[in-house]
Amino acid sequence: MPEKLIIDSTEDTPKVIFDAENKIFQISERSLPENAIGFYESLLNWLTQYSKNPIELTIFDFKLEYFNTASAKQIAKILLILENIGKKKNVVINWYFKKEDADMLSSGTRFSKLINLNFNFAEY
Amino acid sequence: MQNEHEKVLNFVLTLFKAMQKDNLGYVYRGRFTQDITDNILALTENKLEKEEQSAKIKKRVYSILVECLQNITRHQDDAKVDSPDSNGLFVIQKHDEKYFITTGNLVMNDNIDYIKNLIETINGLEKEDLKDYYKMVLEDGSLSSKGGAGLGLIDMARKSGNKLLYQFRPIDDKSSFFYLHTIPSLEGLDLKSGNKAESLNNIIDIHNTLNKKNILLVSNGPFNQESLMILLGSLEGQMTGTISHKKKVFFVVVEMLQNIVKHGFNADSNCLGMPGIFIISEHEGHYTITTGNYVNAYKYESLKNKIENVNNLSKEKLDEYFNKCLFDFEIDSSKKAGLGIIDLRIKSGNPIAYSFNKVSNEAYFFSLHTTINKE
Numbered sequence: 001m002p003e004k005l006i007i008d009s010t011e012d013t014p015k016v017i018f019d020a021e022n023k024i025f026q027i028s029e030r031s032l033p034e035n036a037i038g039f040y041e042s043l044l045n046w047l048t049q050y051s052k053n054p055i056e057l058t059i060f061d062f063k064l065e066y067f068n069t070a071s072a073k074q075i076a077k078i079l080l081i082l083e084n085i086g087k088k089k090n091v092v093i094n095w096y097f098k099k100e101d102a103d104m105l106s107s108g109t110r111f112s113k114l115i116n117l118n119f120n121f122a123e124y
Numbered sequence: 125m126q127n128e129h130e131k132v133l134n135f136v137l138t139l140f141k142a143m144q145k146d147n148l149g150y151v152y153r154g155r156f157t158q159d160i161t162d163n164i165l166a167l168t169e170n171k172l173e174k175e176e177q178s179a180k181i182k183k184r185v186y187s188i189l190v191e192c193l194q195n196i197t198r199h200q201d202d203a204k205v206d207s208p209d210s211n212g213l214f215v216i217q218k219h220d221e222k223y224f225i226t227t228g229n230l231v232m233n234d235n236i237d238y239i240k241n242l243i244e245t246i247n248g249l250e251k252e253d254l255k256d257y258y259k260m261v262l263e264d265g266s267l268s269s270k271g272g273a274g275l276g277l278i279d280m281a282r283k284s285g286n287k288l289l290y291q292f293r294p295i296d297d298k299s300s301f302f303y304l305h306t307i308p309s310l311e312g313l314d315l316k317s318g319n320k321a322e323s324l325n326n327i328i329d330i331h332n333t334l335n336k337k338n339i340l341l342v343s344n345g346p347f348n349q350e351s352l353m354i355l356l357g358s359l360e361g362q363m364t365g366t367i368s369h370k371k372k373v374f375f376v377v378v379e380m381l382q383n384i385v386k387h388g389f390n391a392d393s394n395c396l397g398m399p400g401i402f403i404i405s406e407h408e409g410h411y412t413i414t415t416g417n418y419v420n421a422y423k424y425e426s427l428k429n430k431i432e433n434v435n436n437l438s439k440e441k442l443d444e445y446f447n448k449c450l451f452d453f454e455i456d457s458s459k460k461a462g463l464g465i466i467d468l469r470i471k472s473g474n475p476i477a478y479s480f481n482k483v484s485n486e487a488y489f490f491s492l493h494t495t496i497n498k499e
Contacts, residue, residue: 011353012349012353032378032382033349034349034352034382034385034386066374066375068378068379068382068464069379069462069463069464069467070382070463070464072450072463073450073463076450076451077453080451100366100368101367101368101371102368103368103371103372103375110446110447110450114447114450114451
């Protein structure tokens with residue numbers, strides 16, 4: 001189990017908590033960095049490491065207010081790793097969206113159609 | 125419609141050139157709220173940090189800014205006139221290592237004589253006398269209901285170390301638009317030279333164009349992630365409408381600005397950021413966002429193909445294409461559009477309007493135009 005990964009948010013990058021011991025997997029706030037590949041690299045590395053020995057049930061929260069298209073591709077990568085984990089253990093995606101934020105809901109719906117995992121949609 | 129777009133796109137290049145000529149950095153036209161004021165200050169601070177060495181100049185420019193912005197806020201409700209000119213104006217530019225700050229607001233014609241006399245009096249005083257005059261006005265009880273009585277103007281003259289330039293543009297028999305032009309510098313300047321007045325006239329011309337098209341904000345680069353974040357902040361403060369509409373506008377702005385940062389062409393390697401122009405205008409709740417930037421000539425064909433390709437797809441095909449690109453992690457080949465362009469097309473619901481103007485053998489000026497309709 002990799003050491004927990006915690007990244008504080010900035011005005012253009014999200015808050016990240018990857019803590020397998022306490023079963024918290026969350027990305028929240030805003031993601032619109034210019035260099036999304038650079039920012040998400042450590043997240044993807046962590047998840048790849050984690051996928052070797054995941055816990056029984058991984059509940060992954062996406063609680064984003066906003067993300068740019070460059071971040072969308074990186075989120076797609078994260079979901080692909082989670083999809084792989086889902087082949088041997090249970091994985092659930094909680095996709096949060098603000099009331100009235102139709103775009104965030106439809107982004108989640110789009111991913112749920114393309115990724116073979118259970119998605120819960122919840123207003124916050 | 126296409127014709128209308130062409131007109132807009134030609135206008136972008138014209139405005140870009142006009143702003144380049146005068147080094148206009150940032151133009152804001154609209155209501156001045158606390159948020160907007162804070163953002164303009166942050167944006168200028170960011171610009172000063174990058175460009176200006178002298179701490180003294182930095183401080184001067186900053187304190188004059190505060191004074192100018194307060195002046196607009198204080199007077200913006202003076203005239204209850206439903207005219208494009210009821211919006212305040214703020215402009216900052218840099219010329220020959222000097223900063224020029226121009227503010228504008230509507231004034232009633234009855235007040236013009238008072239303002240003129242005051243500025244002429246201030247301009248006629250030497251530095252030492254200004255101090256005394258400031259004290260005198262402060263002690264003389266004749267303060268206006270706004271608490272100003274010209275103290276702001278005296279202060280601006282003191283801080284700038286230069287004469288104040290001004291102009292009144294008549295609107296109708298009741299009101300005029302008042303332009304005030306300040307140049308903070310350490311040593312006094314010879315303002316008799318005609319080019320200062322010319323520069324104010326150029327601003328007035330640009331302002332007329334902004335009024336006609338109801339443009340709220342123009343930023344003339346250089347663009348980088350930092351200036352982008354501040355621009356976004358100033359937009360968030362002033363947009364009206366539903367949350368989802370606002371977010372759409374926000375989204376399109378991010379994609380279009382990041383497009384400049386990522387794919388723009390910078391002939392001047394000393395410049396910290398991409399040269400370009402960003403314009404946002406509003407009409408009855410519909411927002412129009414326009415960007416212009418240089419692109420390397422060898423990218424022209426492929427960029428054009430990408431946009432045409434995306435423009436020709438049906439709604440369903442567009443959706444499929446988006447999904448395909450979302451999971452395509454290969455480096456974009458020439459035919460493939462980036463996710464950003466596809467999403468601009470989806471979010472705006474219209475074909476993407478664009479134009480290319482050849483500016484040299486190595487570069488084109490590329491402009492992009494999107495409208496987000498009110499929901």
